[in-house]
Amino acid sequence: MRPAIQIFPVAGIGDVVPGQDIHSLIVAGLAYSEITLVAGDILVVTQKIVSKAEGRLVDPRTVTPSHIAEMCAAQGHKDACYYEVVLRESKRIIKMDRGVLICETHHGLICANAGVDESNVDGGTHITLLPVDPDASARGIQAGVGVATGVAPAVIITDSFGRAWREGQVNIAIGVAGINPIEDYAGQDDPFGYRMQASMLAIGDEIAAAAELVMGKTDRIPVAVVRGVTYQTSPSAASALIRPANKDLFR
Amino acid sequence: MRPAIQIFPVAGIGDVVPGQDIHSLIVAGLAYSEITLVAGDILVVTQKIVSKAEGRLVDPRTVTPSHIAEMCAAQGHKDACYYEVVLRESKRIIKMDRGVLICETHHGLICANAGVDESNVDGGTHITLLPVDPDASARGIQAGVGVATGVAPAVIITDSFGRAWREGQVNIAIGVAGINPIEDYAGQDDPFGYRMQASMLAIGDEIAAAAELVMGKTDRIPVAVVRGVTYQTSPSAASALIRPANKDLFR
Secondary structure, eight states, X not given: OOOSEEEEEEOOOOOOOTTOOHHHHHHHHHHHTTOOOOTTOEEEEXXXXXXXXXXXXXXXXXXXXXXXXXHHHHHSSSOHHHHHHHHHXXXXXXXXETTEEEEEETTSOEEEGGGOBXXXXXXXXXXXXXXXXXXXXXXXXXXXXXXXXXXXXXXXXXXXXXXXXXXXXXXXXXXXXXSOSOEEOTTOBOTTSOBOSSOEEOHHHHHHHHHHHHHOSSSSOOEEEEESOOOOOSOOOGGGGBOOGXXXXXX | OOOSEEEEEEOOOOOOOTTOOHHHHHHHHHHHTTOOOOXXXXXXXXXXXXHHHTTOXXXXXXXXOOHXXXXXXXXXXXOHHHHHHHHHTEEEEEEEETTEEEEEETTSOEEEGGGOBOTTSSSSSOEEOOOSOHHHHHHHHHHHHHHHHSOOOEEEEEEEEOOSSXXXXXXXXXXXXXXXXXXXXXXXXXXXXXXXXXXXXXXXXXXHHHHHHHHOSSSSOOEEEEESOOOOOSOOOGGXXXXXXXXXXXX
């Protein structure tokens, strides 16, 4: 039987530096990997290469730490300049304990260290920030790849986040274009006639997680193509995956 | 290019009733779906059919609600008997607010309503409980399918859980056999020479999430085969995915 879903790794993209055209790099990677996009394909792109192309890199030695950044450094494992960058990327601190900072970013994402990351950058000189507007980044990739290949895929920009209560990180969707990342079953009947009450699937996050299985952490596979998923193409935003404050028990 | 990962839906399993041999049903479903297992395949099985086969069904009208179950019903959307079943499946209440009960189950899983579920059962008479020992259930499926087909796949038993801060549910691993659900990169160098400090990927949860993309909520697809994932076969347990209490900021 034919598989319902296929996940293709996109290799050959190489190092990304500020100012590069991210969609041109992806188009070249697709050609290198001998992948021809078809209608319905979803392009999953790790945040790291988007941030690099968009110049979202900081040398932490260039920032002056605030008092609270110094306090973080006294309790944590990183230096005060690093924490200052994290605090500048945050609009709220959810938890600050045992050297870990759980932040709400300016996008409303809740994650460790506001998504500021030292790995897979350039060996330690710079750190990466999340894209300013990951949905806009996703739309730019969708449009650019569409013009170059004739197929405008749905696009999901991802990052690896930790979770409350569970060990290990999973890839999640921080930016989307051309795909509704939530599938809402509320009010539908299950096959036994039971009316489902609170069944929303976060398929944007599930597609992000699926794609990471071909990406990994140390492989140079920053992009994947996911083929065969059924989804709604209605205009949407990754903020649909963020629980509104008034419904959130864990703020 | 050949896809790195393929996900096959397993159809034809039909309704499951207590006492049925879950691995025989899966073997029949594989044949119906014309899927021949190969070495390295991962069988992803939704908790619902495992619970049904194992007789983990309760008619809530047969339980006598406690005082606190009556209090839950007064604030929530379900009746006191339902909440009593939830409380009996719990060893600790993490949060109780706005009609929602976030529980720690006897397995240590943290989720809404202790995994007690009304959907996809039999139209509302019975509710399902999580399997008593999902790792043991997974090992039983691995062994039974191995004897019947000559290939003993890795097995992941899944359920859909909500998350703190994020909207929608995602499928996660609650039982495993033949696969280490955590991939630990700590101490490895990234491609730029940076030594990664805290990089553990929850690939068990990512595979569970990927499989749900062919399962959905209203489709009768309770099983999927995931092919092409690289993983460690070392003996493990789904408890590896549960953050130890002394490392958990959100207990």
